[in-house]
Amino acid sequence: MQKDFELLASDQYSKARRGRLKTAHGMIDTPAFMPVGTQGSVKGVSPRELRELNAQIILGNTYHLFVRPGLDVIKHFGGLHNFMSWDGPILTDSGGFQIFSLAKLRKIADEGVEFQNHIDGARAFISPEVAMEIQAALGSDIAMVLDECVPYPCEYDYAARSAEMTTRWAKRCKRWKQENTQRSTPNAQRRTEEETVSQLSTINSQLLFGIVQGGTFQDLRRASAQAIVELDFDGYAIGGVSVGEPEEEMMRAVESAEPSVPADKPRYAMGLGTPPQLLEMVARGMDMFDCVLPTRLARNGTAFTSTGTLNLKNSEFALDKRPIEENCACPACREFTRGYIRHLIKAEEILGLRLITLHNLHSYLNLMNRARSEIERGTFDQFRKAFVAEYRTRDAVPIE
Amino acid sequence: MQKDFELLASDQYSKARRGRLKTAHGMIDTPAFMPVGTQGSVKGVSPRELRELNAQIILGNTYHLFVRPGLDVIKHFGGLHNFMSWDGPILTDSGGFQIFSLAKLRKIADEGVEFQNHIDGARAFISPEVAMEIQAALGSDIAMVLDECVPYPCEYDYAARSAEMTTRWAKRCKRWKQENTQRSTPNAQRRTEEETVSQLSTINSQLLFGIVQGGTFQDLRRASAQAIVELDFDGYAIGGVSVGEPEEEMMRAVESAEPSVPADKPRYAMGLGTPPQLLEMVARGMDMFDCVLPTRLARNGTAFTSTGTLNLKNSEFALDKRPIEENCACPACREFTRGYIRHLIKAEEILGLRLITLHNLHSYLNLMNRARSEIERGTFDQFRKAFVAEYRTRDAVPIE
Numbered sequence: 001m002q003k004d005f006e007l008l009a010s011d012q013y014s015k016a017r018r019g020r021l022k023t024a025h026g027m028i029d030t031p032a033f034m035p036v037g038t039q040g041s042v043k044g045v046s047p048r049e050l051r052e053l054n055a056q057i058i059l060g061n062t063y064h065l066f067v068r069p070g071l072d073v074i075k076h077f078g079g080l081h082n083f084m085s086w087d088g089p090i091l092t093d094s095g096g097f098q099i100f101s102l103a104k105l106r107k108i109a110d111e112g113v114e115f116q117n118h119i120d121g122a123r124a125f126i127s128p129e130v131a132m133e134i135q136a137a138l139g140s141d142i143a144m145v146l147d148e149c150v151p152y153p154c155e156y157d158y159a160a161r162s163a164e165m166t167t168r169w170a171k172r173c174k175r176w177k178q179e180n181t182q183r184s185t186p187n188a189q190r191r192t193e194e195e196t197v198s199q200l201s202t203i204n205s206q207l208l209f210g211i212v213q214g215g216t217f218q219d220l221r222r223a224s225a226q227a228i229v230e231l232d233f234d235g236y237a238i239g240g241v242s243v244g245e246p247e248e249e250m251m252r253a254v255e256s257a258e259p260s261v262p263a264d265k266p267r268y269a270m271g272l273g274t275p276p277q278l279l280e281m282v283a284r285g286m287d288m289f290d291c292v293l294p295t296r297l298a299r300n301g302t303a304f305t306s307t308g309t310l311n312l313k314n315s316e317f318a319l320d321k322r323p324i325e326e327n328c329a330c331p332a333c334r335e336f337t338r339g340y341i342r343h344l345i346k347a348e349e350i351l352g353l354r355l356i357t358l359h360n361l362h363s364y365l366n367l368m369n370r371a372r373s374e375i376e377r378g379t380f381d382q383f384r385k386a387f388v389a390e391y392r393t394r395d396a397v398p399i400e
Numbered sequence: 401m402q403k404d405f406e407l408l409a410s411d412q413y414s415k416a417r418r419g420r421l422k423t424a425h426g427m428i429d430t431p432a433f434m435p436v437g438t439q440g441s442v443k444g445v446s447p448r449e450l451r452e453l454n455a456q457i458i459l460g461n462t463y464h465l466f467v468r469p470g471l472d473v474i475k476h477f478g479g480l481h482n483f484m485s486w487d488g489p490i491l492t493d494s495g496g497f498q499i500f501s502l503a504k505l506r507k508i509a510d511e512g513v514e515f516q517n518h519i520d521g522a523r524a525f526i527s528p529e530v531a532m533e534i535q536a537a538l539g540s541d542i543a544m545v546l547d548e549c550v551p552y553p554c555e556y557d558y559a560a561r562s563a564e565m566t567t568r569w570a571k572r573c574k575r576w577k578q579e580n581t582q583r584s585t586p587n588a589q590r591r592t593e594e595e596t597v598s599q600l601s602t603i604n605s606q607l608l609f610g611i612v613q614g615g616t617f618q619d620l621r622r623a624s625a626q627a628i629v630e631l632d633f634d635g636y637a638i639g640g641v642s643v644g645e646p647e648e649e650m651m652r653a654v655e656s657a658e659p660s661v662p663a664d665k666p667r668y669a670m671g672l673g674t675p676p677q678l679l680e681m682v683a684r685g686m687d688m689f690d691c692v693l694p695t696r697l698a699r700n701g702t703a704f705t706s707t708g709t710l711n712l713k714n715s716e717f718a719l720d721k722r723p724i725e726e727n728c729a730c731p732a733c734r735e736f737t738r739g740y741i742r743h744l745i746k747a748e749e750i751l752g753l754r755l756i757t758l759h760n761l762h763s764y765l766n767l768m769n770r771a772r773s774e775i776e777r778g779t780f781d782q783f784r785k786a787f788v789a790e791y792r793t794r795d796a797v798p799i800e
Contacts, residue, residue: 343469
């Protein structure tokens with residue numbers, strides 16, 4: 001059988017890898033950044049613009065889409081790709097992270113999680129099996145197992161019990177997939193009328209990633225990684241990072257898990273981070289990333305450049321005729337000045353956040369592009385060190 | 401001397417005209433719709449998208465740009481075209497309308513208007529000469545004289561005195577232009593260092609339109625039109641319409657002024673209206689229009705189609721797989737369903753208002769395109785009657 005993930009090059013001075021992941025909707029070059037399309041739209045950006053930015057994969061948030069517009073609507077439109085008119089790869093999360101951070105009245109038990117959504121307070125229940133059903137209906141190319149993401153700080157005992165539950169949930173997700181893959185064979189007994197051919201073929205071709213938890217405890221991270229890897233997934237994610245812990249803790253969590261994860265599978269560091277953090281994660285063997293910073297901070301006037309952030313609301317930019325970043329090939333820098341974009345942001349014109357969003361996404365995607373070529377050329381580690389040393393966060397901006 | 405405005409065809413059953421207006425930044429085919437770029441941006445839309453929509457001219461609001469970012473900033477960037485990266489024609493209003501509708505503590509005298517702006521309350525003074533100076537600095541292709549736009553309802557005596565003042569102001573605008581055009585000759589005495597060559601050439605090539613006022617009083621409209629036409633402008637606008645008066649009053653105001661306006665100059669009906677109103681105005685000899693409805697109502701979920709408006713927030717569209725309008729060539733209709741756009745609007749995703757805005761602007765621009773070809777083919781009056789008869793405003797939406 002042809003493998004989904006191919007390693008093309010490895011850095012000899014770090015754990016950085018250059019790879020390629022095959023999905024039902026196309027190839028993904030790794031290290032890869034995935035723009036976040038929370039509610040069926042990468043905020044402020046059209047699918048055409050994403051294609052022009054050379055985004056190879058986007059992330060969809062299962063929880064948000066489950067709450068609104070709801071699964072029936074997305075099924076009616078034939079899945080998330082059709083609904084949002086994006087024909088490239090999509091990774092969906094399991095919904096767990098948002099249930100734990102947004103929903104109310106959660107009741108977590110081994111069976112699953114009961115919660116009230118944050119929009120209209122309607123009650124719902126998600127189990128590992130339900131999370132898989134939902135992601136099959138969304139039709140994503142990569143599905144994630146349901147996990148519990150513990151907060152920071154977190155007691156050792158809670159983190160240990162939670163990681164064990166996450167493993168049991170991962171096992172149930174895997175079993176669900178095995179059982180439902182069989183449904184799509186010609187003699188399947190359990191096929192119902194509701195299931196379309198496309199949903200069944202989705203389950204077959206959908207990759208499933210396991211998630212390593214364990215909080216900031218190295219032994220728990222190691223144990224979680226071993227237990228999850230034993231279940232044999234198509235890829236492995238490090239979850240429960242970038243939840244408020246110091247950066248060293250975040251790095252250590254990844255370093256603790258990484259040696260237990262097989263080299264021939266893609267690794268996904270969830271929900272992070274700044275450009276230097278992404279390069280540090282690449283150096284620690286991570287291949288895939290998603291982060292709301294480029295889109296979220298854009299709405300606040302913050303632009304990412306290769307030497308750090310700029311807050312374009314600042315008066316120093318009022319008469320600045322330069323683009324956000326010199327020699328940047330993004331649609332904002334090709335045509336517009338800092339002074340104009342500052343005016344738009346101050347005047348609360350939507351075009352302002354659109355332009356910064358395009359620049360920021362380009363900046364993140366381009367950073368991964370650069371990382372890939374530096375790995376191929378054997379110069380990644382030098383590049384990373386120079387980039388991190390030069391990068392400055394100006395005007396720390398509070399995250400919503 | 402070659403004329404700026406050329407009449408290519410006239411409808412034999414109505415006063416509709418098909419023309420072409422030459423400006424410093426390109427030709428405008430009339431009847432023409434001008435998308436409104438209030439604060440140096442057509443809300444939600446990029447210049448590239450405007451070009452793709454075949455918008456031939458946009459409108460800039462002098463008052464808004466004067467208040468923010470301010471003239472110094474726009475001068476620094478070499479005028480509004482450069483500032484906003486739009487190289488097509490721009491018409492600027494005089495700022496009068498917004499001073500009368502938005503600013504506080506107005507003191508109107510023959511000399512000019514003193515006011516406090518609505519953003520930071522700073523005091524400012526605009527006279528006919530200042531309005532001309534500002535528009536020269538903005539570098540628009542078409543400037544408007546300063547006028548007073550009286551509210552509806554308005555006493556006869558106030559409307560009469562106000563229209564006379566508007567005429568005196570128009571005379572001063574005209575004189576300012578004559579005096580300042582001479583400034584650009586090689587032997588000019590009054591050229592100051594501040595004035596760039598581009599500003600001076602702007603004054604030379606900038607067209608200046610007079611504005612007819614007179615409220616809802618037919619004799620005042622006639623008298624105002626005659627007085628303004630006597631001053632000899634490059635084009636004539638009907639102002640003070642669509643300010644809350646009944647539709648018949650609006651039509652009558654235009655009908656009263658139109659016979660006094662020379663046929664060989666472009667006529668601009670300011671600040672209106674719905675698609676049927678635009679066609680009725682074309683039938684009454686009007687050539688140019690600007691209106692915030694396509695962009696403003698889009699933000700509320702309202703889409704314009706050739707058979708009327710749709711409010712895409714309505715639940716009836718949740719599962720609707722059709723585009724906003726069948727056979728529409730706009731970027732929203734080519735790729736997205738009503739159901740998806742409804743989801744975006746309900747979820748307050750910016751892409752939703754972007755898509756409806758693109759559709760609505762396309763709808764208005766396309767209506768003018770259609771009107772032009774119907775006039776050429778001699779079938780405009782039939783077309784107008786059929787369009788108006790079929791058009792329905794569904795779900796009346798309150799205007800902000």
